Structure formats: C-alpha cells, structure tokens
Amino acid sequence: MRLNLILPKVEPGHFEYPKKCGRKGCQGVRFVPRQEVDKKIVDAEHPQVTAWRYECKSCGYVFRVYPKGVNHKQISKRVNGMAVMMYLLGLSYGAVELVLSSLGMGIGKTSVYRAVQEVAKRVPGMKQEKLLDGYRTKAVGADVTSVRCNGQWVTVGIAVDAINGMVLSIDELPGEDAEQLKAWLEPILNAVDAEVLVSDDADAFKKVSDETGRSHQVCKSHVGRNTDALVEELSAIIGTGQDRSLEAIPVTPEQALADLACLKEMIHSRHPEDQPRLEGIYLRYANARKPGRGKKHDVAYRIRNLFMDRWNLWPRLVFYRTWKEENDDEILDGTNNHCERAIGWWIKERYRSMRGYKQEHSALGISRLIAFAGNNLSRGLRLADLLA
Ligand SMILES: [Zn+2]
Numbered sequence: 001m002r003l004n005l006i007l008p009k010v011e012p013g014h015f016e017y018p019k020k021c022g023r024k025g026c027q028g029v030r031f032v033p034r035q036e037v038d039k040k041i042v043d044a045e046h047p048q049v050t051a052w053r054y055e056c057k058s059c060g061y062v063f064r065v066y067p068k069g070v071n072h073k074q075i076s077k078r079v080n081g082m083a084v085m086m087y088l089l090g091l092s093y094g095a096v097e098l099v100l101s102s103l104g105m106g107i108g109k110t111s112v113y114r115a116v117q118e119v120a121k122r123v124p125g126m127k128q129e130k131l132l133d134g135y136r137t138k139a140v141g142a143d144v145t146s147v148r149c150n151g152q153w154v155t156v157g158i159a160v161d162a163i164n165g166m167v168l169s170i171d172e173l174p175g176e177d178a179e180q181l182k183a184w185l186e187p188i189l190n191a192v193d194a195e196v197l198v199s200d201d202a203d204a205f206k207k208v209s210d211e212t213g214r215s216h217q218v219c220k221s222h223v224g225r226n227t228d229a230l231v232e233e234l235s236a237i238i239g240t241g242q243d244r245s246l247e248a249i250p251v252t253p254e255q256a257l258a259d260l261a262c263l264k265e266m267i268h269s270r271h272p273e274d275q276p277r278l279e280g281i282y283l284r285y286a287n288a289r290k291p292g293r294g295k296k297h298d299v300a301y302r303i304r305n306l307f308m309d310r311w312n313l314w315p316r317l318v319f320y321r322t323w324k325e326e327n328d329d330e331i332l333d334g335t336n337n338h339c340e341r342a343i344g345w346w347i348k349e350r351y352r353s354m355r356g357y358k359q360e361h362s363a364l365g366i367s368r369l370i371a372f373a374g375n376n377l378s379r380g381l382r383l384a385d386l387l388a
Pocket residue numbers: 021022023026027028056057058059060061
C-alpha cells in the first residue's frame with residue numbers, strides 16, 4: 001500500500017493563546033494565565049508535559065490550555081496518529097494495542113478503534129452527498145465492487161476523476177442496475193460538471209451515460225479482453241467443423257474465420273472510421289436465426305450478435321480518440337484503470353487482511369480514509385488535521 005502519512009508531533013513548549021472561553025456559550029475573548037500544572041501523558045517521547053490554567057475575564061471560568069499535540073485526554077495525538085497509521089497498514093485493533101504497549105505506549109484496543117473511527121469521520125468529501133467543495137473535472141470514471149460486512153455482501157460504488165485518478169466518492173449502493181447506478185452517479189456527474197463517463201462495458205453504465213446526456217468511454221482493455229476470448233472460442237468451434245449453422249446463411253468457414261480475425265485486429269487498432277466495416281460484416285450474418293428456446297446458441301447466431309454489439313459499441317470504444325483532439329492537456333487513455341487501481345489500492349488491499357468488516361460505516365469510513373490518504377500521496381496526509 002502506498003501511503004504518505006505525517007504523524008502529529010508533541011511540542012511541550014508550544015502553546016497557543018486560547019481562542020474562546022472553555023465555558024459553553026461564553027463570548028469572552030480575553031483570558032489571563034493563572035497557573036502552570038503538570039499533566040502525565042502517553043507519548044513516545046514525553047511522559048509528562050505542562051498545561052496552563054487560564055481564567056476568562058468575562059465570566060471568571062478557569063480552564064486548561066494544552067501544548068501542541070496534547071488535549072484533555074491522556075493519549076497524545078502522536079500516539080493516536082501512530083495507532084491509526086498501524087491500523088491502516090494492516091494491523092488489527094488488538095495488534096496495534098500489543099505493539100504500542102510493548103513500546104511503552106499504553107493504549108487500549110478500544111482507544112485504537114475510537115481514534116481510527118474519529119479520523120475516518122473527519123475525512124472531508126468522499127461521499128456522494130458531500131463531494132469536495134468546488135471540485136471540477138470533465139471526466140468521471142465509475143466502477144462497482146463489493147465487500148463483506150457482518151456476513152453480508154455490500155455493494156460499493158467508487159467514482160474517480162478519470163483524468164488524474166483522484167478519488168471523488170465511495171458509497172454504499174442498494175444494487176447495481178441502471179436505475180440504482182444512475183441515482184448514485186448523476187448527482188456526482190452534476191456536482192463536478194463532467195461531460196464524460198468512463199466505465200467497463202456493463203450495459204447499466206451505457207444507460208446511465210445515455211440518460212444523463214454524458215459522452216461515454218467504455219474501457220478498451222475490458223472490451224479487448226472479452227473480444228479476444230470470444231474470437232478464440234468461436235474460431236476453435238469453427239475449426240472442429242461440427243457446427244453447421246454457417247451453411248444456412250450462407251457463409252463459408254474460411255470467411256467466418258477471416259471476419260473474426262478482422263474483428264480482433266480492429267478492436268485493438270480502434271480506428272474511429274472502422275464502424276462501417278463492422279456494420280458491413282454484421283450484415284453478412286444478419287439473417288442468422290435465433291435457435292429455439294432452450295437450445296444452445298450456434299456459431300452463426302453468436303457471430304451475428306458479437307458484430308452487432310461491437311458495431312453499436314464502437315463510438316463508446318473510440319471516444320477518447322476524438323476527445324483527445326479537442327482537449328490536448330487533459331488525457332483520457334480509453335481505459336477505466338484509474339478506477340480499478342483505486343479499488344485495488346484503497347478498498348481491497350487493507351480489506352484482504354481481515355475477515356470482512358463488522359459494520360458498513362467502518363467499511364466505507366476506512367476505504368474513504370485510505371483513498372483520501374491516496375489523494376494526498378504527493379504532499380502527505382497530516383493526521384493532525386484529522387485528530388481532534
Ligand atoms: Zn468565559
């Protein structure tokens with residue numbers, strides 16, 4: 001896992017003048033330091049720091065001000081940060097307790113859990129109903145995966161900036177049919193003002209792009225792999241000479257093999273102008289009849305469907321080529337790799353070392369936290385910003 005986490009520090013000499021009174025509701029802004037007092041803490045470096053007792057000039061309330069990296073709790077922010085870091089790197093809550101305690105930093109498993117949940121809760125954006133404020137991109141990549149929570153499979157949708165790979169949102173979905181995907185994705189596409197949706201070749205995503213009026217790029221790697229497998233399988237069946245369905249159209253086995261080879265070549269060169277060629281080949285098989293109910297689909301009918309599908313798919317497959325001409329500095333590579341990588345790195349890698357999450361909010365919270373750290377890989381994620 002690639003993470004760049006910056007741990008909070010404890011600086012015993014660094015105090016900030018209080019911003020507001022410790023008493024709820026008091027508007028006082030002037031405070032007098034009254035007394036310096038000792039405070040024992042759990043930390044890697046400082047077993048003890050001092051706190052200052054301040055008195056509010058407005059209401060007389062006396063409250064404590066702590067040095068940087070320490071609050072009213074016993075465990076320093078650095079130790080909390082270390083706990084979060086170790087958990088994200090793959091240790092269980094209990095294992096974090098063991099490691100830190102063996103190093104002299106007594107922190108219970110429940111405190112580890114609380115620190116992790118607290119940090120996860122403070123991750124900004126990353127959810128459909130609350131994306132990063134003002135973030136804009138022309139292209140959104142989307143994909144769906146699932147994780148086990150408390151014995152149940154939970155469907156998780158992930159949306160990324162398809163140009164730079166930034167994760168925009170990780171959400172639980174009720175399912176992955178077209179309506180459910182649209183209900184999830186449309187607000188995201190609108191919020192970032194996207195023109196293009198990038199996805200795998202699932203039909204549901206095609207409907208989402210059509211119904212939301214977005215251009216669509218279908219992942220060229222997915223389509224390439226699927227096509228290669230089908231071409232190979234169909235060619236092998238033709239080679240055995242046992243399927244006679246081509247005779248009825250009629251098309252010779254040699255012609256069919258040549259057509260399949262041609263498709264394979266076109267699917268990898270992806271010239272936008274090849275669409276009429278696909279149509280032309282499709283027409284050769286257009287009359288292939290659908291086998292009766294319960295009967296296996298024969299070669300002629302399967303080739304017919306394959307060419308019809310690729311002919312219709314073509315504009316979605318080669319979209320990135322024409323888009324490139326108009327958007328020089330923003331690159332779509334024609335794949336949904338940013339999304340797949342995000343699933344692998346930010347959702348699946350940490351998840352693999354556990355027997356599933358116990359709760360859905362944990363599954364989402366931890367995935368969002370790791371993805372947020374991923375978004376901040378280049379400058380590092382300051383855990384201090386996410387710890388109270
Ligand atoms: Zn006050």
